[in-house]
Amino acid sequence: MFDHTNGMPAQVAGDLAELEAALDAAVPAKALDRNLLIASWNIRAFGDLTEKWISGADDSPKRDLHSVHCIAEMIARFDVVALQEVRSNLKALRFTMGVLPPYWSLILTDTTRGQRGNRERMAFLFDTRKVLLSGLACELVIPPEQLAVLDGENLQQQFSRTPYAVGFRCLDKSFTLVNLHVIWGSSKLERLRELKAIANWMEDWSNDPYAWDQNLIVLGDFNIEKEDSDLYRAFTSTGLRVSEELRRVKRSIFDDPGRDPSFFDQIAWFAENGAGNPLDLDYVTGGNFDFTKAGMNSRGLDKQSLSWHLSDHLPLWVEFSVRA
């Protein structure tokens, strides 16, 4: 794959070959002038790194060079990836950028200040052969008069992690990705407030004649536990919709067939009859990528340990056609 293979143990090379084959089978190829692949991934506590190919029992963090190569290989399969849980420590991210080929670029925020922010940043990694920045790059800050409305479901303070909106261009299509990691918080009400606020913000923005770009897509980790819930109803209250394919796939590596699947991560946009302007991109398909089956097989890790090497969340992706 990439040129950062100096000294790579055969065991890691073998795992990566399996990962490549699994990705080939699961994710559509990146076709120039045809498709656009957008992904969202919460990479658990993506901060520090142990600079060994294989971290040992005494090493902290568990994330090692093997992990970084797996993460880079997965990211490389998409055109633009929204990341959550990038921490103030940028070591693992910088290593990942080093493994990705030079035509990969990134754009990211500072860490959201305050205890609720958990020292997280929001970031996008993108393949400049397929997409470029269109200019807009901003954080969503709520004005004081809106916070002053003391209705129980109204947001009373800024988002715990300020949502990050970045405009991209693919051929003649421009689109804006709004990346969000909703607070977990001590109560569902905290989550509900953030979910309602983002749904309303997206609606207002989508109807703003002065918006810099159209084609809004919101994506990230929304901490919605299940589809049939007040949280999901709040998120979709202004017409944001999640595709059929995406609604069916599992989000967490801890999801088991015997348990209700979690619904944390989402990629959503306004449908034809929603309150916001519908998307001017043709949706083709979507899915997740289950790295529990390939990537670190030789290591014999349990799920808890795997979640610190790679993540507890699976990457979620959608494919659009840019042909029409």
Place this chain on the structure above:
Amino acid sequence: MDRITEPPPEIRAELLELRTALDRAVPAKLLDRNLIVATWNIRSLAEVTEKWSSDPEDVPPRDLHSLACIAEILAHFDVIALQEIKGSGRGLRLILDRLGANWGLLLSDPSPGRLGNLERLAFLYDRRKVIPDGLVCELVIAQERLVGEPRDGMTRQFARTPYLASFRSLDKNFTLVNLHTIWGKGPEERGPELKEFAHWIANWALSSAAWDTNLIAVGDFNIDARDSPLYEAFTSTGLQSPDDLMAAPRLIFQRPDDPVKLYDQIAWFDGEGEVPALEFNYCSGGSFDFRPHVLRERGLDLRKLAFMISDHFPLWAEFSVREKRGRR
């Protein structure tokens, strides 16, 4: 079509003379040698009357002739922090197109609410000299700092959220922090924002998690005078600006005999305090007085000129990117 067509001959002639005046006033953009950072509050850059010469009844009065002048001025810098982008941003789109394919843009969303005035902040940059380096964000104050007895008397977010972008010039990274402070009812309303800003930028520069620590503050800080509590607040953590830059007039309404109003600033840390010095050596700086060179045949008074071009002059600073300067 987001495009300015070729100007009529008399405007083309004036634009060439404007270019000559700029060539004399602003250093040449030298690869591998200098970096020219500018800031410009282009008064309410929003919609445009898309004719070469607007008529008195046209709203807005800003026309293609104005935009061509603005673009010509901007083209002489490597990276420019802009304030007061408004409305649909049509004017900005047309300017960007006129600047050509070498130029890039970073733009915030409009700051909402009564205080935000729906203004956007932006950076324009010449890719041949600088490229974005990853970090693009806004400064949001943590909730815990705003409640109780907040330091600096800041009880809300900045009226217009400050906009940061990091760039690379050759082997060095630098971060521009762009701000348009609130005007408010009086200086007492401006003080808290300036103090909070000064603290933020110093803390940022000292933070190990900072993307890079070459910070340059740029923007319209609405500071009246050097000898004022506002300037004191702004410089309280060590931000400073060289004398020639301090002496440059900022406003088209500035009278030669009055003390210079210091609204616009390009400021950085010089290593005197706790914060390490900027890694670039300052060479020269100033403002560009466009009044004698633009829209000359239009018979505009200053008040009208303010709406066509701006009430602010662009302010610029040239740095050397040549020498390696040790960090303390």
